[in-house]
Amino acid sequence: MPPPPHPEAGALLRPTHVLSSLHGALQTLAASSLSILATLVLVTVLLGCIRWALLQHLQRKRKKARITPAPPEKRPAPPLLPAPSSLPTSRPAVTFKPIYPWTSPPQPLPGPYDPRLYPAPTLRRHSYPDPSPPPATTTTTTLSYTRRVSTNSIPPRHAAVLHGTITTASAGATRGWRRNHWVVGGAG
Missing domain, CATH: 1.20.5 (Single alpha-helices involved in coiled-coils or other helix-helix interfaces)
Structure with missing residues (x-):
């Protein structure tokens, strides 16, 4: 082996x-x-x-x-007491009378009624109606016109025409008012 x-x-x-x-x-x-x-x-x-x-x-x-520390608190000074004096103080006693509630009914004012001091109410100037007579007639002027509308924003087949009137008052209570009125028409 x-x-x-x-x-x-x-x-x-x-x-x-x-x-x-x-x-x-x-x-x-x-x-x-x-x-x-x-x-x-x-x-x-x-x-x-x-x-x-x-x-x-x-x-x-x-x-x-x-955090800042708070300053130390100061103690208030004691109130100063007046020195006792040998002189007597003579003050009259204060009396308070209440105003409200009233203790008696209202009293009439003294003296007679004097109209020159207390005039009666009157109408004032602005309270009167206007003394000028109103105008009898008002003339108005009317002016008619026709104008072609710009076709920049309207298609050419819908050409539009503006028919208008201006009415103006010349005088009177209306004091020259003016009114514009127009109608837009087109070939539809």
Whole structure:
């Protein structure tokens, strides 16, 4: 029988041993990468907490700086009491009479009625009707015209003509009023 191979030399050549050693290396690497990942997460959370605490501290500091302390309140000086004098003060007692409610019915005014001081109401000048007689006749003037309407906005087959009258009053109560009246007709 041949001698058994050296265990170390054969172990390197056997696939099961290679796989088991590779598996162990991967476990070590995975454990170390998990620890690296866990460390990275822990550091990130720690830095976030530190940043939050720092921001809170700065906000409190700014808020305290914005609030100005109120000046200390001054205590009011005690009222000065007049010095007692030996001279008696003689003031008449003030009496108040109520104005309202009235205590008696209204009284007539003294004195007789004087018409020159209290004239009776009269019609005023602007209350009278206009004394000038109204004009008997009003003359009106009527002027008729015919005009062709611009065809820029109207199609050529609908040529339109404007028939109009202007009536003007010359005098009287109407004081020169003017009335325009027109009819637009066309070849339909």
